[in-house]
Amino acid sequence: xxxxxxxxxxxxxxxxxxxxxxxxxxxxxxxxxxxxxxxxxxxxxxxxxxxxxxxxxxxxxxxxxxxxxxxxxxxxxxxxxxxxxxxxxxxxxxxxxxxxxxxxxxxxxxxxxxxxxxxxxxxxxxxxxxxxxxxxxxxxxxxxxxxxxxxxxxxxxxxxxxxxxxxxxxxxxxxxxxxxxxxxxxxxxxxxxxxxxxxxxxxxxxxxxxxxxxxxxxxxxxxxxxxxxxxxxxxxxxxxxxxxxxxxxxxxxxxxxxxxxxxxxxxxxxxxxxxxxxxxxxxxxxxxxxxxxxxxxxxxxxxxxxxxxxxxxxxxxxxxxxxxxxxxxxxxxxxxxxxxxxxxxxxxxxxxxxxxxx
Numbered sequence: 001x002x003x004x005x006x007x008x009x010x011x012x013x014x015x016x017x018x019x020x021x022x023x024x025x026x027x028x029x030x031x032x033x034x035x036x037x038x039x040x041x042x043x044x045x046x047x048x049x050x051x052x053x054x055x056x057x058x059x060x061x062x063x064x065x066x067x068x069x070x071x072x073x074x075x076x077x078x079x080x081x082x083x084x085x086x087x088x089x090x091x092x093x094x095x096x097x098x099x100x101x102x103x104x105x106x107x108x109x110x111x112x113x114x115x116x117x118x119x120x121x122x123x124x125x126x127x128x129x130x131x132x133x134x135x136x137x138x139x140x141x142x143x144x145x146x147x148x149x150x151x152x153x154x155x156x157x158x159x160x161x162x163x164x165x166x167x168x169x170x171x172x173x174x175x176x177x178x179x180x181x182x183x184x185x186x187x188x189x190x191x192x193x194x195x196x197x198x199x200x201x202x203x204x205x206x207x208x209x210x211x212x213x214x215x216x217x218x219x220x221x222x223x224x225x226x227x228x229x230x231x232x233x234x235x236x237x238x239x240x241x242x243x244x245x246x247x248x249x250x251x252x253x254x255x256x257x258x259x260x261x262x263x264x265x266x267x268x269x270x271x272x273x274x275x276x277x278x279x280x281x282x283x284x285x286x287x288x289x290x291x292x293x294x295x296x297x298x299x300x301x302x303x304x305x306x307x308x309x310x311x312x313x314x315x316x317x318x319x320x321x322x323x324x325x326x327x328x329x330x331x332x333x334x335x336x337x338x339x340x341x342x343x344x345x346x347x348x349x350x351x352x353x354x355x356x357x358x
Contacts, residue, residue: 001336009335010035013047016348020057022064026089033088037120038337039330040323042178043196044187045120048341053086053117054348061272062086062116068093071262076101077109079262087118087275095124098281099131106286110279113263117141118275122178122323125165129174134282137163140257143270147182148237150247153209155237158266159185160253164319167284169294175301176320181250182238189215189238195338205237212236 014031018024030053038046056062066085070078078097082090094112101108118124121137128135141158149156159180166175183203192199193215202211204218212218220235240247256278258265263276284293307316 002339002342003334003336004342005334006035006039006331009038009047012345012349013050016050016054016345017064020054020064022086026064026086029092030086030088033091033119033123035335036123038335039327040120040122041326042120042122042185042187042323043191043337044185044189046187047337047345048187048191048194048196049117051344051348056116056273066090068097068112071113076105076107077111079111079113081113081262082115082274084114084116084272084274087116090115091118091124091277092127094277095127095135095279098135098279099128099133102133102281102283103131106283108281110277110281111261112277112279113261113274115263115275115277117273118277120178121161121163121277122165122176122320124277124279125163125176125178126174128281129165129167129176132167132283132285133165134167134284135163135165136280137161138253138256138278139163140254140263140265140276141273142258142264142266142276143273144186145266145268145270146186146238147240147250148205149251150240150244153205153237156266157181157240157247157250157254159238160250160257161185162249162253166297167294169298172294172298172301173324174320175297175318176323178319179241181241181246181253183241183246184238186238189218191338191341193219194340194344196341203239205239207235211239 010031013034014027017027017030034047034049053062057064061084063084064086066083068080068090069083071081072079080094090112094110098108098110121139124137125135139161144158145155146159147157148154159182161180163178168174184199189199191197199213201213204212206212206217218236240250254265257276261276261278263274264270301318305316305318309316
């Protein structure tokens with residue numbers, strides 16, 4: 001593993017997207033989001049994605065400089081089309097729009113469709129929580145069939161992530177729940193394939209239906225290591241989290257994030273990868289002004305954290321505690337990334353302009 005300072009990594013990634021034609025603000029947004037995922041320990045949604053993004057931009061399936069196109073504006077609800085633009089840009093804009101409407105009405109519902117890879121969904125929950133709002137995010141990835149339903153060996157779902165954010169108050173930090181409905185995100189398999197963290201046991205269904213933790217069983221053997229395919233015809237499948245319960249949740253994320261937004265659900269006819277995200281924003285003060293919501297959140301969170309740990313386990317954590325701790329550590333000590341990931345970025349950088357890091 002190789003250590004790198006977050007600011008230097010952000011500068012490198014932003015430079016790569018500027019070299020592809022991104023404007024300064026968009027390049028910065030993309031870089032901040034990707035490095036931010038690494039900082040919080042979500043390497044699956046971090047800079048390991050850069051080569052794939054750049055390839056998609058070159059192919060024209062991912063587009064720089066796109067803005068939200070409002071398809072239906074009902075004031076308290078908004079449907080927007082991203083035109084396959086960069087999800088890091090579109091995610092910020094749709095969340096900021098939802099925040100603005102929720103401040104005005106107390107509640108807002110936004111539906112984003114045809115967005116490029118929208119990144120770590122917890123970032124959008126954090127963005128709303130920083131504005132004092134509760135938010136719920138249901139996401140699918142049309143054109144990215146990766147996960148087998150419970151009991152199946154064939155893929156039918158995307159990783160279909162789900163996130164909830166609860167704002168903090170005073171010194172209490174926000175609470176952020178964010179997870180893929182697969183046992184592991186595809187990006188974690190990609191990161192392991194490139195020399196990163198080892199995968200948990202039995203998170204992959206190999207082509208014969210046996211369980212595995214080897215990323216090669218997911219992507220297949222004899223493939224281009226620089227661009228492993230996670231398409232519907234790739235060798236293996238990801239296991240849904242939580243047995244039948246996680247499989248059912250993934251099913252509903254496809255319908256809420258894909259069908260309800262108008263972006264479409266997974267299927268064999270879907271060729272272009274795009275995200276759909278249904279988001280609900282709530283202002284707790286407007287919902288019930290007589291209720292001391294924040295005090296109740298703090299009381300419950302403190303009580304949960306005070307639970308006696310099982311033997312051999314660390315302190316009991318609340319949603320978002322681990323990510324916040326990792327971010328502080330990584331900002332202080334730097335990020336540890338597989339040499340193959342850093343090497344790929346440096347190689348891309350060298351082909352476009354002088355490197356931003358030594």
